Amino acid sequence: MHVALSRSGPALTAVELEDDGRELRRWELDDGGLTEFVREQEPRHPRWVWNDTSTWYLPLLAAGVRIERCVDLRLSHRILRNAASTAGSELATSPRDGWDRPTPAGRGASDALFELEPPSADDNPVAEWMRQRAAVEGSTQPGRLALLLAAESVGALIAVEMRFAGIPWNPERHDELLTELLGSRPAPGARPARMEALLAQVREALDEPELNPDSPVELVKGLQRAGIRASSARSWELKRIQHPAIAPLLEYKKLSRLHTANGWRWAEEWVHDGRFHPVYVPGGVVTGRWAADGGGALQLPSQVRGAVIADPGWTFVVADASQLEPRVLAAMSGDAAMARAGQAQDMYQGMVDAGAVETRPQAKYGMLGAIYGGTTGESGRMRPRIERAFPVAMAYVENAARAGERGEVVSTWLGRSSPPGHGDAYDETASDAQLRQSRSDARSWGRFTRNFVVQGTAAEWAMCWMGSVRRRLWHLGGGDEADAALTARPHLVFFLHDEVIVHTPAALAAEVEAALREAAAEAGRLLFGAAPVEFALTVAVVDSYDQAK
DNA sequence: TCGGAAAGCGCC
DNA sequence: AAAGGGCGCTTTCCGA
Numbered sequence: 001m002h003v004a005l006s007r008s009g010p011a012l013t014a015v016e017l018e019d020d021g022r023e024l025r026r027w028e029l030d031d032g033g034l035t036e037f038v039r040e041q042e043p044r045h046p047r048w049v050w051n052d053t054s055t056w057y058l059p060l061l062a063a064g065v066r067i068e069r070c071v072d073l074r075l076s077h078r079i080l081r082n083a084a085s086t087a088g089s090e091l092a093t094s095p096r097d098g099w100d101r102p103t104p105a106g107r108g109a110s111d112a113l114f115e116l117e118p119p120s121a122d123d124n125p126v127a128e129w130m131r132q133r134a135a136v137e138g139s140t141q142p143g144r145l146a147l148l149l150a151a152e153s154v155g156a157l158i159a160v161e162m163r164f165a166g167i168p169w170n171p172e173r174h175d176e177l178l179t180e181l182l183g184s185r186p187a188p189g190a191r192p193a194r195m196e197a198l199l200a201q202v203r204e205a206l207d208e209p210e211l212n213p214d215s216p217v218e219l220v221k222g223l224q225r226a227g228i229r230a231s232s233a234r235s236w237e238l239k240r241i242q243h244p245a246i247a248p249l250l251e252y253k254k255l256s257r258l259h260t261a262n263g264w265r266w267a268e269e270w271v272h273d274g275r276f277h278p279v280y281v282p283g284g285v286v287t288g289r290w291a292a293d294g295g296g297a298l299q300l301p302s303q304v305r306g307a308v309i310a311d312p313g314w315t316f317v318v319a320d321a322s323q324l325e326p327r328v329l330a331a332m333s334g335d336a337a338m339a340r341a342g343q344a345q346d347m348y349q350g351m352v353d354a355g356a357v358e359t360r361p362q363a364k365y366g367m368l369g370a371i372y373g374g375t376t377g378e379s380g381r382m383r384p385r386i387e388r389a390f391p392v393a394m395a396y397v398e399n400a401a402r403a404g405e406r407g408e409v410v411s412t413w414l415g416r417s418s419p420p421g422h423g424d425a426y427d428e429t430a431s432d433a434q435l436r437q438s439r440s441d442a443r444s445w446g447r448f449t450r451n452f453v454v455q456g457t458a459a460e461w462a463m464c465w466m467g468s469v470r471r472r473l474w475h476l477g478g479g480d481e482a483d484a485a486l487t488a489r490p491h492l493v494f495f496l497h498d499e500v501i502v503h504t505p506a507a508l509a510a511e512v513e514a515a516l517r518e519a520a521a522e523a524g525r526l527l528f529g530a531a532p533v534e535f536a537l538t539v540a541v542v543d544s545y546d547q548a549k
Numbered sequence: 550t551c552g553g554a555a556a557g558c559g560c561c
Numbered sequence: 562a563a564a565g566g567g568c569g570c571t572t573t574c575c576g577a
Contacts, residue, residue: 214572215573215574216555216556216557216573216574217573217574218573232556232557233557234557234558235557235558253557253558254558256572257558257559257570257571258559260570260572261558261559261569261571262559284568285567285568287566287567287568289561289567289568290568291568291569292569293569294570295569295570296560296569296570297560298559298560298561298568298569299558299559299560299568299569299570300560301560302559302560325561368566369565371565372565372566373565373566374564374565374566375563376563376565377565380564436562440562440563440564443563443564447565448566448567450566451565451566451567452566452567454566455566455567496560496561497561498561499561
């Protein structure tokens with residue numbers, strides 16, 4: 001059962017659809033009636049069809065209404081517009097229209113969390129839904145694409161739910177952590193005491209009393225005047241230099257980053273009532289990974305994770321998928337030897353035990369090099385051995401790289417396609433320098449497409465995993481019969497590419513862990529069927545995030 | 550004065 | 562000669 005929601009000015013329309021798109025019933029509503037309508041219909045388990053999940057769902061959640069499933073038409077449209085397997089569809093060949101507009105930004109401080117604009121008017125969702133169904137059914141891989149759209153849509157629900165719930169954040173502990181590292185909070189515009197002290201050491205050691213360490217240009221000039229040959233102000237370059245100014249300078253830069261990105265000002269903007277409410281952007285990255293729009297949820301530094309503290313009587317279950325991308329590559333390429341190495345809880349150790357390489361770091365850098373296209377350092381040295389041990393997997397990523405170099409489009413396992421390549425950027429009149437540049441650009445694009453197929457498929461696995469986790473957690477909390485709100489049950493509060501945090505009553509932690517593991521296995525089956533690849537999780541039950549790992 | 554690019558670094 | 566993928570955020574830099 002599907003119910004499409006749309007808005008025309010102040011009027012809302014709900015249309016119940018037969019599976020073939022025929023209209024069964026129609027309701028005319030207003031904003032005040034929407035919440036009650038959805039609440040009444042939800043026990044029938046409709047799939048809500050709407051333009052953008054965040055605009056419709058956030059107000060519903062705020063009113064205490066949680067839904068089971070939806071179709072996010074705009075996210076789906078974007079996938080189908082670009083997918084190689086739907087290139088001939090009416091959707092993909094028609095001119096760009098309103099459905100090609102970007103998802104409305106959820107930007108803004110969480111003060112405005114419940115003061116969002118109401119859902120905006122848009123083109124007819126029923127017609128768009130039919131167009132999308134036709135594109136999927138006419139594609140070369142309808143089953144996979146349908147799964148991708150379902151996973152993307154449940155991801156959109158989860159993103160809104162996590163923003164709504166927020167991640168428990170203890171402002172006092174955050175302030176303590178900052179004070180331990182930086183000194184007490186300085187006046188606006190002033191440097192914290194610890195940074196000021198380090199800066200004095202740097203200036204002294206360089207004999208540069210006016211040095212401005214925050215300007216890379218000034219910093220490099222100052223270093224050079226002191227006889228230090230540095231071509232940039234990057235930490236990795238400075239680390240190689242023997243000079244008394246370097247250690248305090250590196251420490252200064254580290255603290256400066258913390259102070260500006262996740263310091264007191266950040267907390268004032270993003271943490272309210274003991275919760276950090278980041279804005280997630282499903283599908284915000286070309287590969288299908290999520291992005292964040294404000295708050296920096298995907299870059300939360302380890303220094304402040306100790307401020308993520310569970311509520312009294314509650315705890316966190318932190319789970320990350322171990323070596324997700326190598327496992328995904330083993331499954332999608334069908335590399336049996338690599339899959340065998342993945343039978344181990346620690347796949348890199350499994351690669352050592354299989355005799356592919358000698359040490360765990362060699363396995364790790366070798367694999368990352370294979371997936372990223374690295375040719376230097378340890379990953380470059382390991383390349384021949386990885387190729388010998390896992391020829392099928394390596395051929396898979398090499399093919400993706402060569403396709404990208406030729407300007408071709410590549411696709412993930414479920415059918416998300418890469419952006420169009422550059423094609424031949426030169427002709428017979430090109431100079432040697434232009435030819436070199438062109439070949440370099442092609443190789444660079446090849447590294448992108450090589451990584452795209454793996455990173456994008458890993459994102460698909462993660463979305464299937466989370467969708468399954470979400471469903472299981474809801475039932476753990478009593479399912480539809482229970483009256484408890486989303487945040488009164490075990491619920492997802494954080495997601496970071498291959499890692500989730502569940503906030504749960506402590507008594508349910510063991511069941512949550514089991515649900516996470518079952519969901520990981522389910523995601524593997526959903527994507528890859530009976531492929532003999534295991535998706536191992538590392539799980540920790542902790543009261544604060546810094547205790548995980 | 551403003552806005553975009555670049556630099557640098559945090560996460561995976 | 563160049564030689565590792567994807568992002569977001571903050572500050573500085575620089576030109577319109």
